[in-house]
Amino acid sequence: MATGKRQRIVVVGHGMVGHRFAQAAVERGLTETHDVLVIGEEPRAAYDRVALTSWFGAGSDALSLLPGGEYDDPRVRLVLDSVVTEVDRAARTVTVVSPPSAAEDLLANPGAVTVHEYDVLVLATGAAPFVPPVEGRGKDGCFVYRTIEDLEAIQAASATATSGVVIGGGLLGLEAANALVQLGLQTHVVEMAPRLMPVQLDDAAGVTLVRHVERLGVTVHTGVVTEEIVGGSSVSGLRMRQAGTEEGAPTGVVDAQVVVFSAGIRPRDALARECDLPVAPRGGVLVDEQCRTADPHVFAIGECAAPGGTMYGLVAPGYAMAEVVVDALLDGPGTFTGADMSTKLKLLGVDVASFGDAFATTDGALELTYADAVTGVYKKLVVSEDGTRLLGGILVGDASAYGILRPMVSSGLALPANPEQLILPVGSGAGVQIGMPDEAQVCSCNDVTKADILHAVSEQGCETVADVKQCTRAGSTCGSCVATVKNIIEDHFASVGKVVDKGLCEHFRLTRQELFDVVAVHGYRRFDDIVAAHGTGRGCDVCKPAIASILASQTSTHILEPATAELQDTNDKYLGNIQRNGTYSVVPRIPGGEITPDKLIVIGEVARDYGLYTKITGGQRIDLFGARMEQLPAIWRRLVDAGFESGHAYGKSLRTVKSCVGSTWCRFGVQDSVGLAIALELRYRGLRSPHKLKGGVSGCARECAEARGKDFGVIATEKGWNLYVGGNGGATPAHARLLAGDLDTATLVSYLDRFLMYYVRTADRLQRTSTWIEQLEGGLDRVREVVVDDSLGLGAELEAEMARHVGGYEDEWRATLEDPTKLERFVTFVNAPDTPDPSIAFTTERDQIQPIAPALIPVGAPA
Amino acid sequence: MSTVAVSLTPVCAVEAVPLEGGVAALVDGSAVAVFRTFDGSLFALSNVDPFSGASVLSRGIVGSRGDAPVVSSPMYKQAFDLRTGACLDDAAVRVASYGVTVVDGVVHVGSARPAGEVA
Numbered sequence: 001m002a003t004g005k006r007q008r009i010v011v012v013g014h015g016m017v018g019h020r021f022a023q024a025a026v027e028r029g030l031t032e033t034h035d036v037l038v039i040g041e042e043p044r045a046a047y048d049r050v051a052l053t054s055w056f057g058a059g060s061d062a063l064s065l066l067p068g069g070e071y072d073d074p075r076v077r078l079v080l081d082s083v084v085t086e087v088d089r090a091a092r093t094v095t096v097v098s099p100p101s102a103a104e105d106l107l108a109n110p111g112a113v114t115v116h117e118y119d120v121l122v123l124a125t126g127a128a129p130f131v132p133p134v135e136g137r138g139k140d141g142c143f144v145y146r147t148i149e150d151l152e153a154i155q156a157a158s159a160t161a162t163s164g165v166v167i168g169g170g171l172l173g174l175e176a177a178n179a180l181v182q183l184g185l186q187t188h189v190v191e192m193a194p195r196l197m198p199v200q201l202d203d204a205a206g207v208t209l210v211r212h213v214e215r216l217g218v219t220v221h222t223g224v225v226t227e228e229i230v231g232g233s234s235v236s237g238l239r240m241r242q243a244g245t246e247e248g249a250p251t252g253v254v255d256a257q258v259v260v261f262s263a264g265i266r267p268r269d270a271l272a273r274e275c276d277l278p279v280a281p282r283g284g285v286l287v288d289e290q291c292r293t294a295d296p297h298v299f300a301i302g303e304c305a306a307p308g309g310t311m312y313g314l315v316a317p318g319y320a321m322a323e324v325v326v327d328a329l330l331d332g333p334g335t336f337t338g339a340d341m342s343t344k345l346k347l348l349g350v351d352v353a354s355f356g357d358a359f360a361t362t363d364g365a366l367e368l369t370y371a372d373a374v375t376g377v378y379k380k381l382v383v384s385e386d387g388t389r390l391l392g393g394i395l396v397g398d399a400s401a402y403g404i405l406r407p408m409v410s411s412g413l414a415l416p417a418n419p420e421q422l423i424l425p426v427g428s429g430a431g432v433q434i435g436m437p438d439e440a441q442v443c444s445c446n447d448v449t450k451a452d453i454l455h456a457v458s459e460q461g462c463e464t465v466a467d468v469k470q471c472t473r474a475g476s477t478c479g480s481c482v483a484t485v486k487n488i489i490e491d492h493f494a495s496v497g498k499v500v501d502k503g504l505c506e507h508f509r510l511t512r513q514e515l516f517d518v519v520a521v522h523g524y525r526r527f528d529d530i531v532a533a534h535g536t537g538r539g540c541d542v543c544k545p546a547i548a549s550i551l552a553s554q555t556s557t558h559i560l561e562p563a564t565a566e567l568q569d570t571n572d573k574y575l576g577n578i579q580r581n582g583t584y585s586v587v588p589r590i591p592g593g594e595i596t597p598d599k600l601i602v603i604g605e606v607a608r609d610y611g612l613y614t615k616i617t618g619g620q621r622i623d624l625f626g627a628r629m630e631q632l633p634a635i636w637r638r639l640v641d642a643g644f645e646s647g648h649a650y651g652k653s654l655r656t657v658k659s660c661v662g663s664t665w666c667r668f669g670v671q672d673s674v675g676l677a678i679a680l681e682l683r684y685r686g687l688r689s690p691h692k693l694k695g696g697v698s699g700c701a702r703e704c705a706e707a708r709g710k711d712f713g714v715i716a717t718e719k720g721w722n723l724y725v726g727g728n729g730g731a732t733p734a735h736a737r738l739l740a741g742d743l744d745t746a747t748l749v750s751y752l753d754r755f756l757m758y759y760v761r762t763a764d765r766l767q768r769t770s771t772w773i774e775q776l777e778g779g780l781d782r783v784r785e786v787v788v789d790d791s792l793g794l795g796a797e798l799e800a801e802m803a804r805h806v807g808g809y810e811d812e813w814r815a816t817l818e819d820p821t822k823l824e825r826f827v828t829f830v831n832a833p834d835t836p837d838p839s840i841a842f843t844t845e846r847d848q849i850q851p852i853a854p855a856l857i858p859v860g861a862p863a
Numbered sequence: 864m865s866t867v868a869v870s871l872t873p874v875c876a877v878e879a880v881p882l883e884g885g886v887a888a889l890v891d892g893s894a895v896a897v898f899r900t901f902d903g904s905l906f907a908l909s910n911v912d913p914f915s916g917a918s919v920l921s922r923g924i925v926g927s928r929g930d931a932p933v934v935s936s937p938m939y940k941q942a943f944d945l946r947t948g949a950c951l952d953d954a955a956v957r958v959a960s961y962g963v964t965v966v967d968g969v970v971h972v973g974s975a976r977p978a979g980e981v982a
């Protein structure tokens with residue numbers, strides 16, 4: 001677009017699509033030339049509305065699409081809790097009202113009104129639930145289902161309610177019903193059409209779905225209209241009559257203290273209407289194929305837009321529109337020409353999918369159906385008259401075929417000779433292998449094709465679903481394509497003859513997890529037994545430390561016992577971190593970063609007496625560098641005598657639990673973060689794990705301890721603690737995500753015990769918690785099921801294992817100092833114990849020692 | 864090389880070299896790593912890791928790669944064939960290997976062997 005002066009883009013609405021627009025603007029370089037101002041009405045940054053119902057279990061943080069609340073690119077500015085009230089197209093300005101935070105403050109602060117100029121305006125205002133004009137709809141206890149605030153209100157009202165009604169039996173209505181069931185209400189669904197999900201399902205599928213839904217205790221009323229919502233100022237029930245009967249016909253009443261309207265959505269196109277931009281007859285800002293409105297400076301995307309007169313109530317078309325506008329602003333050729341309205345979801349635990357021409361409206365289309373009333377499975381394929389092409393279909397109860405079927409529709413792939421095989425249950429001789437064409441779209445939310453995935457695998461080095469997710473975004477929104485993505489990756493590797501060998505190394509074909517189980521089951525204690533039974537050769541620097549770590553996790557015996565000493569990595573072998581010149585670092589544990597002046601003095605004295613280089617670490621402790629191997633015992637003797645213990649800085653084990661000063665000193669603190677951090681660090685110290693582990697505890701939401709940058713992070717709330725998992729810094733930083741909120745300390749500890757042990761048991765070697773969670777099927781939800789809901793019934797076992805670890809802990813350095821045989825290894829030369837290694841030398845820099853690089857010997861020549 | 868050792872330096876008792884582990888010794892002013900594999904065989908290489916210059920090979924993990932007994936450097940993990948000193952991850956690199964014999968239960972290290980001669 002224009003050159004020279006920076007252009008200003010104003011985006012109205014920070015929902016899913018507005019966020020995608022901002023993200024794409026950053027990623028595709030639009031912000032090199034444009035400043036982006038995003039104005040959002042909701043009090044929080046964009047979140048995953050598609051997964052709204054999971055808010056009840058996971059909380060707001062887990063849904064956030066922008067956890068930090070701001071973009072990394074400073075040229076994108078986000079203003080929340082503010083409404084655009086007017087667009088002046090002639091002046092190219094928008095008026096923004098930022099309301100006061102609470103009603104009582106209204107007089108003091110009536111809200112700020114600001115006016116912003118734009119060169120480009122992007123409307124991304126989404127849609128609003130449609131509330132039909134039923135009498136009584138304004139009573140207390142009536143809700144809609146669109147935002148986190150709606151859910152908070154529903155949750156609050158449900159605390160005193162016993163039953164609830166959802167008006168509308170479509171996709172969103174069933175989501176809402178699911179929520180009411182979860183909240184413990186006797187739940188009814190009222191639908192005017194003769195079946196549930198009338199837009200996606202045919203009668204037979206609707207009947208099948210009703211059976212599933214009723215099995216969960218939901219009462220379904222189809223073919224009825226709501227006459228009135230009854231009650232005083234609050235709802236007490238809902239009166240309805242048969243659809244198609246006259247007014248005055250007999251009615252029935254269901255009791256309800258909560259009513260949720262879910263009778264469709266309407267595009268939020270008011271801003272456009274008020275500034276005289278054309279809208280579609282059924283609502284939605286009219287836009288062309290580039291999503292441009294009648295005004296070339298104004299675009300509309302997402303649910304508020306109606307490209308070619310049609311609005312799309314799904315997120316994928318909205319994402320596509322966002323990309324198209326970014327492309328247009330970069331002078332690209334992208335267009336939006338309609339979208340695949342296929343849906344696959346799990347409603348109340350039931351798989352439901354509908355795709356393509358589900359109602360066989362194409363001339364001459366044929367239907368093939370398979371139904372099993374006992375298991376509640378209904379599948380229908382719509383095929384072309386000549387039987388060669390798949391046009392669409394419906395799946396209820398088992399939607400596993402969706403991954404292959406839907407791409408067949410969009411790509412026009414020829415059907416196999418007996419297409420019914422595609423929907424017959426596996427085991428009935430079916431299970432035809434269908435090659436999916438490269439151009440088939442696999443992830444409809446993010447428009448990722450099979451070719452994109454293959455490219456990521458063959459050209460970009462992706463090997464796992466998690467890699468592909470990162471590279472292509474496939475599977476990162478609704479997740480329904482993850483299984484297909486996995487198959488594509490596996491098929492690809494199989495086809496190129498590459499075995500994605502998850503085995504540890506040439507000596508073991510087993511993964512770390514398999515090895516962990518084998519060791520546990522057989523009770524092995526020695527490498528020799530394990531390699532004899534399950535491996536080949538004599539091991540290497542990969543499998544030996546991995547087995548040492550597994551044995552340490554399972555037995556709590558000292559790592560330098562004869563059976564395991566030679567399996568340890570060098571760092572573990574000498575209980576110190578080896579440095580570039582062969583010396584070691586010494587890091588005593590300082591739990592939670594709290595230390596007395598006396599102990600601080602001891603560290604200083606030891607460092608001074610041994611001439612060690614001293615540096616404060618990021619984990620709130622002190623590193624002493626430059627200790628020769630033979631000096632380690634003497635140095636540690638002094639530290640242990642002064643009450644220090646090993647800090648395990650050398651191990652793949654718990655490093656530190658960092659803390660802020662918390663409520664004991666900080667005027668904002670709401671809990672004693674230091675106390676908890678110390679308790680946690682002492683509980684998990686010495687725990688050998690697949691990779692190093694770090695923790696953090698902050699005393700309030702200001703998060704001064706940066707706990708969410710840790711494998712486990714705890715943040716104090718007024719009511720207790722929020723537990724976050726899967727964070728790390730380093731080359732690929734990850735923000736920890738909420739596992740559970742408002743926990744008391746005992747529950748927090750039990751969840752942490754389970755989480756850490758589950759990780760220790762099942763992660764791959766050198767896999768941090770973040771990648772481990774990513775690659776688990778089900779991701780964080782899976783972790784939550786196992787840890788919080790105890791779905792595998794493993795909770796007690798994991799806690800018992802942790803209790804064994806805690807009970808069996810001993811300070812590795814103290815135990816080493818007490819055992820002369822363990823001390824024997826700490827000599828540089830067996831035949832000259834008093835001679836220091838002549839290759840180690842230091843200079844002085846900024847008043848401390850620094851290693852001099854040992855002279856490299858000429859390669860290939862004997863010394 | 865003749866089988867008659869020119870000079871043999873006594874280093875330590877055999878048992879002082881851990882099974883599938885190593886120790887370092889000073890031999891004529893040079894640091895030499897002595898290893899003992901699972902079957903009791905003894906090997907000696909220069910202790911200096913050619914990739915870092917640090918005198919640390921005796922602290923590496925002893926195991927196997929294919930048929931070769933190896934030690935992997937504790938610094939950057941390259942594997943060295945205990946029989947020849949050849950680096951198995953970089954054909955251009957080799958560390959000196961030494962003859963080693965046991966006399967009356969005591970490990971003796973001989974002089975450095977020329978490249979190519981196998982123990």
Ligand SMILES: Cc1cc2nc3c(=O)[nH]c(=O)nc-3n(C[C@H](O)[C@H](O)[C@H](O)COP(=O)(O)OP(=O)(O)OC[C@H]3O[C@@H](n4cnc5c(N)ncnc54)[C@H](O)[C@@H]3O)c2cc1C
Binds near residue numbers: 147
């Ligand atoms: C419970 C539920 C389940 C769903 N399930 C699915 C599903 O399975 N699959 C699927 O594809 N889709 C699903 N959807 C639909 C999906 O969430 C929407 O398609 C998507 O959120 C649309 O994104 P959007 O940005 O257009 O609108 P929104 O996400 O609604 O964002 C619009 C934002 O603009 C703000 N706004 C509006 N007017 C103004 C103004 N004047 N000033 C400032 N801000 C303003 C709004 O407050 C809102 O935050 C579901 C929706 C719900 C509610």
Ligand code: SF4
Binds near residue numbers: 662670699705
């Ligand atoms: S996180 Fe809260 S309690 Fe802790 S130091 Fe920061 S402001 Fe204080």
